[in-house]
Amino acid sequence: xxxxxxxxxxxxSLKLFALGIILIGFSAHVNAQVSSTAAASATARIVxxxxxxxxxxxxxxxIEASASLGTVVLEPSSANSRTRTGxxxxxxxxxxxxxxxxxxxxxxxxxxxxxxxxxxxLSDGTxxxxxxxxxSTPSSTGLLSADPGxxxxxxGATLNVGASQATxxxxxxxxxxxxxx
Amino acid sequence: xxxxxxxxxxxxxxxxxxxxxLSFGQAFAQEYATATVSARIIIPLTATEASQLxxxxxxxxxxxxxxxxxxxxxxxxxxxxxxxxxxxxxxSFFVSGEPDATFSIALPTGPATLTNSDASKTIVxxxxxxxxxxxxxxxxxxxGTQTIMVGATLKVxxxxxxxxxxxxxxxxxxxxYN
Numbered sequence: 001x002x003x004x005x006x007x008x009x010x011x012x013s014l015k016l017f018a019l020g021i022i023l024i025g026f027s028a029h030v031n032a033q034v035s036s037t038a039a040a041s042a043t044a045r046i047v048x049x050x051x052x053x054x055x056x057x058x059x060x061x062x063i064e065a066s067a068s069l070g071t072v073v074l075e076p077s078s079a080n081s082r083t084r085t086g087x088x089x090x091x092x093x094x095x096x097x098x099x100x101x102x103x104x105x106x107x108x109x110x111x112x113x114x115x116x117x118x119x120x121x122l123s124d125g126t127x128x129x130x131x132x133x134x135x136s137t138p139s140s141t142g143l144l145s146a147d148p149g150x151x152x153x154x155x156g157a158t159l160n161v162g163a164s165q166a167t168x169x170x171x172x173x174x175x176x177x178x179x180x181x
Numbered sequence: 182x183x184x185x186x187x188x189x190x191x192x193x194x195x196x197x198x199x200x201x202x203l204s205f206g207q208a209f210a211q212e213y214a215t216a217t218v219s220a221r222i223i224i225p226l227t228a229t230e231a232s233q234l235x236x237x238x239x240x241x242x243x244x245x246x247x248x249x250x251x252x253x254x255x256x257x258x259x260x261x262x263x264x265x266x267x268x269x270x271x272x273s274f275f276v277s278g279e280p281d282a283t284f285s286i287a288l289p290t291g292p293a294t295l296t297n298s299d300a301s302k303t304i305v306x307x308x309x310x311x312x313x314x315x316x317x318x319x320x321x322x323x324x325g326t327q328t329i330m331v332g333a334t335l336k337v338x339x340x341x342x343x344x345x346x347x348x349x350x351x352x353x354x355x356x357x358y359n
Contacts (some may be wrong), residue, residue: 050212054214054215060218062221062223063220063222063223063224064358089259091226092358093282093283093358095221102214102216118311122218155216161222166222167223167279169219171219177213179209
């Protein structure tokens with residue numbers, strides 16, 4: 001009798017233990033489900049990644065410097081046109097004049113930000129010139145076309161030509177960054 | 182007690198998943214491209230007069246006429262003009278600038294006027310010619326320099342119209358990069 005009682009107690013406690021395990025497992029399962037569901041709704045994987053590719057480099061062509069400061073401005077358009085101010089003059093033998101051109105690709109009909117540098121440097125190895133007042137078409141916010149999602153971005157800037165800027169070929173680089181709004 | 186122990190790693194897992202997805206999203210949300218930028222500063226075009234255009238001494242005669250000094254230095258007279266042995270020469274200009282660039286010359290569009298010492302009489306100079314000529318693609322700065330010779334025609338009147346004396350004046354010639 002006393003043995004049977006003991007046995008019964010064991011069985012009950014075993015059952016309780018098994019129940020406990022099930023409960024724990026269930027509770028852990030529920031927790032994991034809730035967490036992963038919430039995270040899945042925050043993912044960006046449903047959007048085609050944005051990308052930007054350079055098609056044409058920027059080139060200001062031939063510039064004649066003088067004793068006074070001047071600037072050469074490249075317009076952000078397909079016209080590849082430049083204007084001048086101050087002591088910089090533009091000979092009719094222009095050299096190669098091109099506005100920088102980029103292609104942005106991504107999810108159709110999404111808008112994105114265009115981030116241009118504040119300034120960049122050009123050097124001939126010894127002397128430098130600075131490039132600033134970057135402009136783009138479209139400016140600041142772009143819109144990717146309907147399928148496929150692309151847009152052409154033209155980038156212009158202002159080249160600061162120093163007083164009696166040393167003659168020579170100057171070169172530099174700059175980055176254009178795009179991200180989804 | 183047991184249940185709490187189990188919860189902790191699950192939450193940690195969830196946090197890791199969120200962090201992973203955020204970094205995943207960021208990596209694709211922003212992209213940049215690099216462009217090169219170039220410019221060429223060229224040597225300014227300069228020109229200096231190396232020698233003055235000089236028609237020399239001559240006798241106009243009773244009808245006057247013309248004296249032509251060609252850019253190559255050949256002298257020709259017409260009508261009653263008689264030149265003497267004095268030197269005559271075309272004008273010459275030394276032009277320098279960017280090697281192998283081309284430039285063009287803008288000659289006076291009309292006559293230049295020479296006046297005598299008391300400014301009472303004048304002679305005109307016209308029909309400007311240069312060697313080399315502009316041509317279709319301009320004049321090339323071989324090695325960065327070029328010499329331009331300028332010739333013209335002086336139109337003198339009779340001795341009454343242009344009595345003896347020294348006549349002088351200026352003309353303007355413009356050189357510019359093409």
